Amino acid sequence: MAEDTAEIKVGDKSIELPLITGTENETAINIGALRAQSGLITLDPGYKNTGATRSAITFLDGEKGILRYRGYSIEELAEKSTFLEVAYLLIYGELPDAKTQQEFNTGITHHTLVHEDIKKILEGFPSNAHPMGVLSSLVTSLTAFYPESLDPNRSADAVDLSIIRILAKMPTFAAWAYK
Numbered sequence: 001m002a003e004d005t006a007e008i009k010v011g012d013k014s015i016e017l018p019l020i021t022g023t024e025n026e027t028a029i030n031i032g033a034l035r036a037q038s039g040l041i042t043l044d045p046g047y048k049n050t051g052a053t054r055s056a057i058t059f060l061d062g063e064k065g066i067l068r069y070r071g072y073s074i075e076e077l078a079e080k081s082t083f084l085e086v087a088y089l090l091i092y093g094e095l096p097d098a099k100t101q102q103e104f105n106t107g108i109t110h111h112t113l114v115h116e117d118i119k120k121i122l123e124g125f126p127s128n129a130h131p132m133g134v135l136s137s138l139v140t141s142l143t144a145f146y147p148e149s150l151d152p153n154r155s156a157d158a159v160d161l162s163i164i165r166i167l168a169k170m171p172t173f174a175a176w177a178y179k
Contacts, residue, residue, distance in 0.1 A: 010038055024059050057090060111168035115145050122176050134177040
């Protein structure tokens, strides 16, 4: 058995599964092929020992009370960073310098205006509609107002613009959905 695999024996059958190393140097067994190779599945009550995905954004260890985004503890970000600084960190992988943050904030401020026709969409919902259904629908409706955002060949700048538009309009959408 190679060093970078784990071996599971079921009866007289031996199955090798790859080991992977996470962003915090934790080791995991990739069981993605377990069922195909053995017909077996795993049971992890409460998902206390299951990583759902590989992530360069979030590290979570609930038993130790650790939550980090891009290597920064949630406590540090909550104490020292604004919402938009953390948003920038999550999207682009690093905290922005002062100039970059100012440009990002200006872009957000510039795109806060919500097209009046979106209010007509909002009025189409029942008064007792769940706010999350309303909110997700309002976000999705942006593609009707900015169809170029759906272009699979759009540039990185166009993707950034879509991100900025969503962040800019989200406070208004959330308030509308809640009300």
